Amino acid sequence: MTTAVLGGGISGLSAGYYLLRRFGKPATIYEASPRVGGWIRTECHKNKGFLFEGGPRTIRPHGLAGANTLQLVEELKLSIKPISRSHVAARNRMLYAKGKVCLLPNSALGMIGTIEPFTKPLYRALLNDLATKVTVAKDGDESIYSFAERRFGKEIADYAISPMICGICAGDAHEISVRFLMDSLFEKEQKYGGVLKGLFYSRFQDKDEKNSIGIFAQKQPSLYTQACREKWAMYGLEGGLEQLPRALRKYLAKNNINVHLNSRCQNVSFNNDGAYLTMRHAELPVEHVISSLPAYQLALIVKAQHPSLAAKLLDIPYVDVVVINLQYNNDKMLQYSGFGLLVPPVEKLPVLGIIFDSCCFDMSGSTVLTVMMGGRWFSKWFSNQPSQNELREMAQRYVAKILNINEEPKFSRVHTLPKCIPQYTVGHKRRVENIRKYISNYKLPLSICGAAFDGVGINDVILSARRQIDLLPVR
Structure with missing residues (x-):
């Protein structure tokens, strides 16, 4: 057998x-x-020089899990398209909040001033974490929103953590488990009395990351060594x-x-x-x-x-997600450069986020976007089961509203992915x-x-x- x-x-x-x-x-x-x-799912338009991704498009190379995937990729002899930490797609992460696109800080200096959509400097959130006592979570768990609000304040929970959870699992941070999805931060708070204290002390006491390649029999994968040396933030695959x-x-x-x-x-x-x-x-x-x-x-x-x-x-539980790929015959459509943007749930829009695919990888003169909608709020926005044309029109309407792109796309694809992401x-x-x-x-x-x-x-x-x-x- x-x-x-x-x-x-x-x-x-x-x-x-x-x-x-x-x-x-x-x-x-x-x-x-x-x-x-x-x-x-990849739809490759080789003759046009662009491709659509109906699901994920990049992989992170970090830690044990990242090294393990790189070993697999190496053994399968696949061609990699790395994105370094200095690349604009790695540096620039954005939100659409309070009616405008907001660039999130990508350095320590960004923590000092007041950056929209936040109403006060972000260093104050760090001070809040240092000053807040540890609360023993009921049944050993709590929602990520509750954890973030308790440690860093409501603005961080609303405009940093909640949209991030939308990007990870299309979920509601008020429901998602911190014990599962951010277990290391939760453990550091419980062990050391705060997130920042935990991050500081664990640098000297925790050896997990240094031993992250222990699963490998002889030596770490050469692609993992290369990723560390060249400081990859993420990578895609040729094709x-x-x-x-x-x-x-x-x-x-x-x-x-x-x-x-x-x-x-x-x-x-x-x-x-x-x-x-x-x-x-x-x-x-x-x-x-x-x-x-x-x-x-x-x-x-x-x-x-x-x-x-x-x-x-x-x-x-699982949630449904709508993914709409849009291609324009012009690589100058975007006013902003970066991986893309997320939309905080407090904005009450059907859009979870928009990925700037052509900023991540060269698309031969095209602007390629991926609009993600629905998730935990799918039934709220799409209970009337809209057609593919209606979903496409909705995506284009929000691309116009958020990115000021009013041109009709040359190519597009609409995917409704039923029960595609589990909710933790x-x-x-x-x-x-x-x-x-x-x-x-x-x-x-x-x-x-x-x-x-x-x-x-x-x-x-x-x-x-x-x-x-x-x-x-x-x-």
Whole structure:
């Protein structure tokens, strides 16, 4: 019997990759859709010199998770497009707040003066953190908004932290768990009595970052060494990020890891010998199941045998996001240069943010933008199920309002991504622990990896897959 991987997104493909590396045994990946890659989707217009990303477009190289992805990219021999910390896309981050585009400070000097949309110098927020006593969080967790407001004040929570959470998981900072998404800051506050104190003392006492490459058997990946030496802030891939799942699939196929598309698993039942997968035309015995499915999809296929596990999985909510790509035949459309801008929820707009793709990477004379809308507020703005044309018109209207671009785009794409991002609501860390405890207590031949359990970024889900494979016993 073989191992089955459910889901052909980046986490499932990575699970197949690490299964092959660790055990050298055949495995099979089952993907319900007609393509691999999940929400990573690149539309390349080579003849026009630009591309659209329907999902993420850059990866950060930092820390253990970043080094792990760079090792994977290196082994797959993919071509990288690095963005250094000095690049305008790394330096300039913006907000649209109080009716204007506001450039966030990118140096210590920016903390001294008063910069819109803030009404007082940002150093005062740091003083507030130094003066504020530690509050023991109820049940060991609290919302990121509550944490930020308590440590740094309401303006920081509204205009710095809340829009950042929109950019990370399209979520509401009033609901997202600080214990899960910003655990290191929370731990520093609890341990040292404040965030700044924790950051200062941990530089001398915490060795985690220095030991971040401990997962590697011999030496750190050469791309990681290069990224540190050249001070990369982030990087993309030649031909777009979809090159990563495509390369993984090609590599797996060469090494007898089969990827079956249009193959939805309808049910999983477990027994002493392994598990049975119920597919459309067959019931397949397998030794072990690795699920990279969204939590709600996994819940549906284990519910018949394990309703309690299904209920725990369904406690993880998801949000819908609209992504609109716009291309203009003019590279002088933007008045501002940077990675893009975020829109704080207090502005009460349907837009989460706008990414300036053509500032990040050369688009051969084009201006390319990606508008993100909806998220936690999707039903509020789009409950009437607008058409693609209506969504495109809405995106263009806000591009005109925010960026003063009134020209019709030459090319555009509209993607509505249903239930695409899990929400790490308060208590999420314990929620995931309880799910994994249930699997362990019942000795189910099941491993879970992916965004719902270990973090939303590409680095997180790849490392999630690696760690779950490393936990499997050698037989």
